[in-house]
Amino acid sequence: MTRTDQLRDRTDPFKGGRSGPRRKVLISGASIAGPALAFWLNRYGFAVTVVEKAGTLRDGGYPIDVRGTALEVVRRMGILPRLQDAHIDSHRITFLDGDGGKVASLNPHTVAGSAAGRDLEVRRGDLTDALYAAVRDDVEFLFNDSIDTLDQSEHGVDVTFRGGGRRTFDMVIGADGMHSRTREFVFGPEEQFHRYLGYCFAVFTMPNTFGLSHEVMMWNTPGRAAAFYAVGDSDEVHAFLNFAQPEPPFDAFRNPEAQWDLLACAFADAGWEIPGMLAAMRDADDLFFDGVSQIRMPRWSSGRVALVGDAAYAPSFLTGQGSSLALVGAYMLAGSLADRDHAAGFAAYEHNTREFVTVNQEQVGEGDAALFPTTARALEKRNDMLRNLSAMPPAEGRPAHSALILPEFMTMT
Structure with missing residues (x-):
């Protein structure tokens, strides 16, 4: 028996003769939230498939932050050293007026409120590469494809893929960004959630x-x-x-x-x-x-379908927390499902994560x-x-990006 099989036998309450085979989960989106969720669900014994409309991972990309609680997520994933090696060490940010004259030149950490030597800034592609490398051998990836239709029942979710395939999953998770098609399928048009x-x-x-x-x-x-x-x-x-x-x-x-x-x-x-x-x-x-913009929803799940990351709660780049919320949300969703059925798991995920999301979203208002x-x-x-x-004096209290202490859902040693 392999190490992975041992973990699955011990951690999946739906395997091993008690309640049936491993639960099958389809994740739509292979950017940040999707592979991170796939990593943790695989650890908890789920059979995971990730579908991504692009033909490959998107490389390069604008620099993004990994801060606060999200740092503990990547540490537990074992990819923190790789991200530290990829850290962008910016030396200064210079502000100019309308004529190009210098207003001020500052250390970027002073402006962002981040901690030098601890918080990370990496190219988006470096983060997605690290997440993919951590999970690619353990879960199924379907590139150049997407969900065309999904139909829920009490027994599962029947999915038709744009490429022509048809499969049934126990759950479907939308990790497909602020303009999520998964969300539109299940919850309706984006405009009602778009702030x-x-x-x-x-x-x-x-x-x-x-x-x-x-x-x-x-x-x-x-x-x-x-x-x-x-x-x-x-x-x-x-x-x-x-x-x-x-x-x-x-x-x-x-x-x-x-x-x-x-x-x-x-x-x-x-x-x-x-x-x-x-x-x-x-x-x-x-x-x-x-x-x-932000995405604000009264609930993040319906039946056997749930949302994670920007699809559920995009905070906007103004907060600097989009990637971190995706990483933390993926960890919380997977852990909430580890020893519960989908209904109880989705409820626990939202109950334990929403306050952290709200605190981060409320860092910025309209036009300010x-x-x-x-x-x-x-x-x-x-x-x-x-x-x-x-x-300027330091901000009082716990910063928004560290407002959640990660729970230990399950021992995996």
């Missing part, structure tokens, strides 16, 4: 012709921001454009030409490096455009992001704050 925060943004890569290294440079005028993020000494930088937009432009989210028109209009009279950024964006093959002021007065106030930031 728009008043901004739109675009990210893409462009040549690093500015001599930037291990740093961020951010330009602001009221209601507009642009930034270059130089990860290491790469010959490319991550370019970022953000602008205030009163209503969410839902039509533009699926229309690249409409996205270009919005950005060109918003930044039409901007100086600094903005004209070059707009030109580079036209040629970029990795442009990502979206609204700055500290880094992106929408009025001249608010921008000047922010700039004054940045100039004096080194003298």
Whole structure:
């Protein structure tokens, strides 16, 4: 008997002659929440399949944070050393005014409220690679496919795949992002759960012709921001454009030409490096455009289907907690299901995780992001704050990213 089989025999209450075979779970999405959930469900003895519409994992990507409680999740997964090796050690973030003059140059940890030497910032692709490597030999991955239909009954979930396959699972978990199709299948249109925060943004890569290294440079005028993020000494930088937009432009989210028109209009009279950024964006093959939004739902499950990560509770990039909530949510969902049926497990998952999610989502409100002021007065106030930031007292109490102490669901030694 293998080590994995021994774990399954001991940890799965639905295996080994008492209640039948291993429970089968389908996870839609192979970004962060999906592979993390697959890892923990496999540990608890589930038979896991992950379906991903893309043909491969998405590499590269904008840098993301792993902080607070999520650090303990990756430590328990055994991938913390790999992520520490991939850590991006940014040296400074420089804020510029509308004419390109320097407002302040600071240590990024001072701005983000993160802990140097402990909290991690890695490329999104480095995190997804680490998660995939930790689980790829133990679960089934179906790339270049997706759920076409799902039909629940008291006995399971019948799934038809876009590629033509048909299978039945005990549970289906949507880990397919803020614009989750799994959520739409079961709960209805996204608009009813979409909390728009008043901004739109675009990210893409462009040549690093500015001599930037291990740093961020951010330009602001009221209601507009642009930034270059130089990860290491790469010959490319991550370019970022953000602008205030009163209503969410839902039509533009699926229309690249409409996205270009919005950005060109918003930044039409901007100086600094903005004209070059707009030109580079036209040629970029990795442009990502979206609204700055959250997903807020009254419940995260229905019957045998549940949601995790951005599909259930996207907090927006303004909180810096999207990836961390995905990692923590995956751990909590899997552990809640380890010794319960789906109904009790889903209920426990939500009961024990919702407060942590809410605390993190409430770090930002509509149109009041500290880094992106929408009025001249608010921008000047922010700039004054940045100039004096080194003298600011530390925040009181437990920070939002550490507001949950991970439970020990089951001993696996």
